[in-house]
Amino acid sequence: MSEILTPRESGKFIADNSIDVKIKRDGIEKTAAIIFESVKSGKFTGKNWKSHELHPKSMDNKAIDWIFFVDTLNFSFWTDSDENYFNVSYKDQVYTGYWSLCAAVNRALDEGIPITSPSFYKTITMEQLEKVLRSNTKCTMPLLEERLSNLHEAGKILVENFDGSFANCIAACQNSALKLLQLVTSTFRSYQDIATYEGKTVSLYKRAQIVIADIWSCFEGQGLGHFHDIDCLTMFADYRVPQSMVYFGIFEYSSHLMEKLKSNTLISSGERQEVEIRGCSIWAVELILEKLKLLAKKDPLQKDAILNAIIVDFYLWDYAQSHRQQMKDIPIHKTRTIYY
Numbered sequence: 001m002s003e004i005l006t007p008r009e010s011g012k013f014i015a016d017n018s019i020d021v022k023i024k025r026d027g028i029e030k031t032a033a034i035i036f037e038s039v040k041s042g043k044f045t046g047k048n049w050k051s052h053e054l055h056p057k058s059m060d061n062k063a064i065d066w067i068f069f070v071d072t073l074n075f076s077f078w079t080d081s082d083e084n085y086f087n088v089s090y091k092d093q094v095y096t097g098y099w100s101l102c103a104a105v106n107r108a109l110d111e112g113i114p115i116t117s118p119s120f121y122k123t124i125t126m127e128q129l130e131k132v133l134r135s136n137t138k139c140t141m142p143l144l145e146e147r148l149s150n151l152h153e154a155g156k157i158l159v160e161n162f163d164g165s166f167a168n169c170i171a172a173c174q175n176s177a178l179k180l181l182q183l184v185t186s187t188f189r190s191y192q193d194i195a196t197y198e199g200k201t202v203s204l205y206k207r208a209q210i211v212i213a214d215i216w217s218c219f220e221g222q223g224l225g226h227f228h229d230i231d232c233l234t235m236f237a238d239y240r241v242p243q244s245m246v247y248f249g250i251f252e253y254s255s256h257l258m259e260k261l262k263s264n265t266l267i268s269s270g271e272r273q274e275v276e277i278r279g280c281s282i283w284a285v286e287l288i289l290e291k292l293k294l295l296a297k298k299d300p301l302q303k304d305a306i307l308n309a310i311i312v313d314f315y316l317w318d319y320a321q322s323h324r325q326q327m328k329d330i331p332i333h334k335t336r337t338i339y340y
């Protein structure tokens, strides 16, 4: 296999050659200014991750195994029609999408099921997984078979090679995010999120990067969550952030692509248009970050603000979650995949 471009190199290469997705300079400038104001006002910080009621609050191995379990299943929650949506009730709240996965995991733990322990999920049965992920509706989370095999693969490797916890994978990487990224993507097949574009092998590594970002967020950059090179990560190329990209005027889709998305046409994993949406997401966040850093440099009070692709990504993702109504006419791309 030809040399694999890093996610950042992949983002630039794809954006430079993209046909159906254009990145708009003025959208970049405007969004950087909006995010900067939000960071400046303290409304948006890296602490948002931990403030969510479903995310772990402790900074220990239990939290690490929770995060790795969730991120091993953190993909493809969209359903082909709204009435088929599954949802999970937990502590008097109803959750959908990514949050329904988190709610289901916490519900299972409350029920005494050690769902996040690799020694448990390495041999989990489909029946047990269906019970853990059960929905209020008759619908199940998509790709259950793939979720089961991801868990069997990850559980087996962690028990046999890392003494039963993902914490030992982190400990083997001398606080380097890059080393941990390389370990995760070379050890767990389900995290090998790469594609071919214009003859080159590009990497998006969405779940491998978000698991590191989630641990960094949960540990507030300390202890096992301290990564001296955390800024080497890019954003996490999923199907939700592109909605924000269109909303903020950063992305302009060709009419051909927009018609395809609006007609709910499935795009297969690795297809050119899918890779362009994901690669341009990565590059657009890099361009926003570059502007953000310039704004912070000019503002003495903000010169020490924590600014990286993670913060920009979380802002855009959380914005899409809290502005569903405003974004309801912006279609997501529908690719059924285990990678995001």
Ligand SMILES: Nc1nc2c(c(CN[C@H]3C=C[C@H](O)[C@@H]3O)cn2[C@@H]2O[C@H](COP(=O)(O)O)[C@@H](O)[C@H]2O)c(=O)[nH]1
Residues within 6 Å of the ligand: 048, 049, 052, 074, 075, 076, 077, 078, 096, 097, 098, 099, 235, 236, 237, 238, 239, 240, 241, 313, 314, 317, 318, 340
């Ligand atoms: N780029 C990016 N993609 C993210 C997340 C998250 C979890 N974010 C929380 C954790 C920390 C942040 O502060 C957020 O509170 C999930 N996803 C992806 O979204 C999709 C699910 O969407 P929906 O069907 O609407 O739930 C699916 O591909 C999933 O893999 C993120 O942060 N960034």
